[in-house]
Amino acid sequence: GAVVSQHPSWVICKSGTSVKIECRSLDFQATTMFWYRQFPKQSLMLMATSNEGSKATYEQGVEKDKFLINHASLTLSTLTVTSAHPEDSSFYICSALDRVGGQETQYFGPGTRLLVL
Amino acid sequence: AQRVTQPEKLLSVFKGAPVELKCNYSYSGSPELFWYVQYSRQRLQLLLRHISRESIKGFTADLNKGETSFHLKKPFAQEEDSAMYYCARPNAGNNRKLIWGLGTSLAVNP
Numbered sequence: 001g002a003v004v005s006q007h008p009s010w011v012i013c014k015s016g017t018s019v020k021i022e023c024r025s026l027d028f029q030a031t032t033m034f035w036y037r038q039f040p041k042q043s044l045m046l047m048a049t050s051n052e053g054s055k056a057t058y059e060q061g062v063e064k065d066k067f068l069i070n071h072a073s074l075t076l077s078t079l080t081v082t083s084a085h086p087e088d089s090s091f092y093i094c095s096a097l098d099r100v101g102g103q104e105t106q107y108f109g110p111g112t113r114l115l116v117l
Numbered sequence: 118a119q120r121v122t123q124p125e126k127l128l129s130v131f132k133g134a135p136v137e138l139k140c141n142y143s144y145s146g147s148p149e150l151f152w153y154v155q156y157s158r159q160r161l162q163l164l165l166r167h168i169s170r171e172s173i174k175g176f177t178a179d180l181n182k183g184e185t186s187f188h189l190k191k192p193f194a195q196e197e198d199s200a201m202y203y204c205a206r207p208n209a210g211n212n213r214k215l216i217w218g219l220g221t222s223l224a225v226n227p
Contacts, residue, residue, distance in 0.1 A: 044217050049214055104207070104213060107163075108161040109160065
């Protein structure tokens with residue numbers, strides 16, 4: 001159980017276009033999901049916390065107009081990179097928070113590799 | 118500010134040797150602590166949490182409140198243990214985000 005999927009797994013786009021990444025919790029409901037960036041051989045950088053039915057909470061330094069987050073259902077959150085530029089090329093990872101028996105656990109998606117040309 | 122510190126960026130050991138990956142946290146009441154692992158080309162996954170007090174894949178981690186540490190240990194490392202290991206704890210506020218260490222890359226050599 002507790003599987004999180006991401007789509008697409010990789011995407012190449014032209015500079016200036018927008019890219020949408022989907023994160024789904026397949027067998028549990030998640031009121032809270034998280035979006036991260038991971039640079040090669042580096043740690044995770046939390047971008048924002050996605051809350052179902054309300055606005056996302058962005059980390060300091062992350063542009064909310066650049067990285068649009070929508071969490072319209074208990075199993076789906078989307079991250080849209082608007083007007084993407086080469087510096088947005090990265091590995092984007094989502095996680096979903098599962099609460100079972102009073103314990104919370106973040107389950108991670110496989111990640112989406114974005115390359116902006 | 119809350120912090121999770123993993124002082125070693127890279128740890129290299131030989132197969133069969135003991136391994137200890139260090140994690141220290143900034144004090145904030147009774148913390149919840151996790152170890153996550155990321156094998157090559159795989160997603161990040163939970164390895165263990167201190168509340169469970171269990172051993173996963175031969176790894177254990179003991180919370181030492183006096184030293185504010187949660188070091189991950191395994192008595193005999195295996196090649197398949199080679200991976201990136203992250204220590205994390207929940208943020209103390211209402212947001213349920215995790216505070217992450219920078220990670221330690223473990224290389225187990227044959």
